[in-house]
Amino acid sequence: MLSNNQKNCGFGEELVLYLYDECSAEEKKNFEMHLTSCASCIDEFAGFSAARSLVSEWREADFLPLEIPSIVLPQLNEPIFGQPKTLKIRARLWLTDIQRFLNFSPAAYAFGIIALFAVCFGLIVFTQRNLQNNEIAQANKITEPISALQNSGDSTESKDLKFIQPEKDNAATTQLQRSASTAVNSTQNSRRENLVKRNVASEITVIEPPDKSNSKMKVSNQGTNALKIKSNNFESKKPIFAQNNKLPRLNSIEDDEDKSLRLAELLEDDGEAK
């Protein structure tokens, strides 16, 4: 019989595993090899086996013949067994139900959230770019008539210009319209000025009516002089008013019955067309 002071060789855990046959094959082999050379472990193993057999005998004699009791719970049908459902418990139950329903791991949840954010961000960027492209396209459509007007050089075309109405009325489109119309007006004004200047300094002459009575132009002499002047002017292709070194006053020319095209009429028509 071993005394209590006898030192343990350090195989205590392996001994209990071997005793209850819960060790691996390798551990069993190693312990059996140790038993062959350790008297204390042999003695201890024997004592433990005897104690265990007595406990098992007690179990078999007293416990196994007993019937398992039928547990009867009072008030089984009462809800939540008397415990109130706090908001915290409800939230936890909801989360548990959702997790059980989805049955995803936390890493999958994190990945899903990140993917959702990335998709939303991409949609926002895509939408903004589309809006910018649409605005640019609308602006280009509005400014096309302006460039066409600049390239053609024909004032009559300006009468036929029609601003392309945008599909949607918004502040940006309206602003573009205004700027376009301003550009058209400025262009027309500049053309008008150019035409006036050209009339002053160029070879374009005012087409005189054949009937001199319609003309208010004074001639110092009789008709022959006027004719001369006119003829001279026609031959020399110089404007009549060039002699006086004054810009003609277009309004001074009266032509009640004159149906021919006059420069002034053309310019006035352009102004009305605005």
Place this chain on the structure above:
Amino acid sequence: MKLKPRVMVNNLTDEQLVEEAVNENPEAFGEIIKRWERKIFALCFGMLAREDEARDAAQETFISAYKNLGNFRGEAKVSSWLHRIAVNQCLTVKRRTKTRSESFLDDETNAEDKFFVAPSHLSPARTTEQNERLKIVRQAVNSLPIDLRQVVVMKEFEEMTFQEISDTLNLPLSTIKSRLYTALKQLRLKLERTPMEVI
């Protein structure tokens, strides 16, 4: 509001059964009782060594678990939770019994009336010897410290593996093996002091 209809409780884990029970599924807690009543009763019997007290302790264990289902946080296993409640109930019953008698295991009348029925093939002498032996074993087991006794009872009466005991008590495996080693060592010493004849 539930996300899914009531499910079959047979295929659920213990933790899922508790959740179902909290969600007012009457079959869920019944399944928990069905799975654990035998082991809890074995634990209570090994701790108390008396059938009537073991039945009372087991009943109180499940009633207490039933009432505190809402407080189960899910951080520990249901087995750990039930075992903890059972050990506490055993200690409560033991304290209650101790107030009635100094040593409940010394009550020879109760022990003989409620426990062992000797097999018919044993002679009266043999029966007496066996009774004496079992009495010594009961006393030896009940004299162990509560933590050592619990491991012995879970190993011998509930027939749990070392890993299952480790998971239930939430202790390292080496601690369980060490405790059982110490318990068996003390049992051996107590039993060897009392002369008895092992059949």
